Amino acid sequence: MVASKIVMASLSLTHRRALTCAVTASAAYPARLVPHPPDLIKWVRKEGGFVHQAVKIAQQHDETIGLGLVASEDIPKGSDLIALPHHIPLSFEFDHSVLSNLARKVPEELWAMKLGLKLLQERAKVGSFWWPYISNLPETYSIPIFFPGEDIRNLQYAPLLHQARQEAGKSTQIQSFSVQRICSLALLPLQNSCVMLLPIVQRKRMSSSSNGNSSPLKSRVEYRTPLVNKRCRFLLDFDHEVRHALENLKPDDHPFGGQNVDASSLGWAMSAVSSRAFRLHGKKFLDGTHNNVPMMLPLIDMCNHSFNPNSQIVQEQGAGSLKILVVAETAIKQNDPLVLNYGCLNNDLFLLDYGFVIPSNPYDCIELKYDGALLDAASMAAGISSPNFSAPAPWQKEILSQLNLEGEAPILKVSLGGPELVEGRLLAALRALLAIDMETVHKHDLNTLKSLSAEAPLGIANEVAAFRTIIALCVIALGHFPTKIMDDESLLKQGVSGSTELAIQFRMQKKSLIIDVMRNLTRRVKSLSSKGATAQG
DSSP, X not given: OOOSOOOOOOOOOSSSOOOOXXXXXXXXXXXXXXXXXXXXXXXXXXXXXXXXXXXXXXXXXXXXXXXXXXXXXXXXXXOEEEEEOTTSSBOOOOOSSHHHHHHTTSOGGGHHHHHHHHHHHHXXXXXXXXXXHHTTSOSSOOSGGGSOHXXXXXXXXXXXXXXXXXXXXXXXXXXXXHHHHHHGGGGOOOOOOSEEOOOOOEEEEEEEOTTSOEEEEEEEOOOSSOXXXXXXXXXXXXXXXXXXXXXXXXXXXXXXXXXXXXHHHHHHHHHHHHHHOEEEEEEEOTTSOEEEEEEBOTTGGGOEEOSSOSEXXXXXXXXXXXEEEEEESSOBOTTOBOEEOOOSOOHHHIIIIISOOOTTOTTOEEEEEOOHHHHHHHHHHTTOSSOOSSSOOHHHHHHHHHTTSSSSSOOOEEEEETTXXXXXXXXXXXXXXXXXXXXXHHTSOHHHHHOSSSOOTTOHHHHHHHHHHHHHHHHXXXXXXXXXXXXXXXXXXXXXXXXXXXHHHHHHHHHHHHHHHHHHHHHHHHHHHHHHHHHHO
16 A cells, blocks of 8 residues: 555564564565565455455556556446455454553554554464465555655755654664664754644544445544654654563563564554554444544555545445445556545655655645744845834734734644645735735635635735745745755656655655745736736726
8 A cells, every 4th residue: 555665674484473674675675574475365355355356466557656456457437346354454452451551551643553563463473364464564664764864864854853853862772773763863963944844643534425334534633743753752762661561571471472572663563554554433322423443454455545546445334244345436447556545635744654755746735934033034035115024013913813823822834835825824914914004904804814816805015015925935945955956856867765765756846836836926926916007007
């Protein structure tokens, strides 16, 4: 499922299955946990599941994507592609075991680690029911917590480095080379930048359909804490928690068969789950709602991503039984991959959880910190006379408070790009703060002031000033990237490692996004200026 460039190392199949995780390996190694894993499709069928005869596992046309599901012949719309009976999905059930006690110490926003503990347990267990599935998983994931320090720097999102440095800097002992990679963020120098990356914790939920069935959709719940640094800090802290909990345990009580578990293996497990698991309906409550249960879905999670999916997942809940289906949402042609929509996510989230970047992603954005002094500088650079961002009038402060940009607990992160182009709160603030008088502003409600489609509600001059200020902000943001797009393109042509390529692609897309915002707003300024000149004439 994860569309990423993956490097692998083989594991011994004798006696016990080691939990060590290689950080680097030769490209000659196979792309899965063991060199010759069991046939996953045969295993699903053997266990009572269904796999359409045309569904095959194959290398994708884009080699950076890796393995995925492909149609070996034309498949009609509405066809069942995969069906998993209730016992095949891997989930976590709490009890009074050591493993459950460890899972209870995991913050809810890092839910992937709870199921990750179960995944590690099954990976260590000889004779695990899920071994045919687990052996097909990647050993490493090309996500930032496993990047070398140089490639973290290559992302060129300086505040992300700063946040990671603050959080991971407390670590004093590093147990393995893999952990050094995870914590290398702590060693990076801080650079100044106004661009803020705010990773958001991923959720996957169910949405009910009219026929009573449900299909899992990938959505997001916002947490105003940086995800990369939180994961790094958590892995180090939880490593100590796990080591302490496993001390002096009897062999029969040890959840991992007596093996050591460190931050490297914990990071592998959390990454495997966060990139592959779905949150499906669990127990039904009296009010008709369900709790959401994270599950790993063997074979289904090999479907890659597309904003134009040809497949969808449907959950059927019968009398005491659960069946999870993948259905052809459109007709699928021979040799086409089976793709699901992971969600309308920006590239920060795709990289952080899945290890890939979407070119020209319509949902990508950059996040800036709302700061009066910065806006003053931007508006002055844009030729706006007497900017008032640092010292707003009382009535303007009231509007900023309504926008949650002023007050006791303001949310100062605003975004550019994505479907909105300019976040409504930022646009409303600029329009209000650049307005000449209070009465004109109070004629409009906040929704109008926040809407880009409400063209020039406070007049053409006000609108042009707001857009020019945003364009100047974009120039400032671009100026804080150490390289230009043409420099990045030149580096890619020279040939770089997989993680370096991802980091460069990520920053290229951010720069392209900023340029697109500037071009869009420049067109709007020209159009408005033309209308103003016509009106004056």
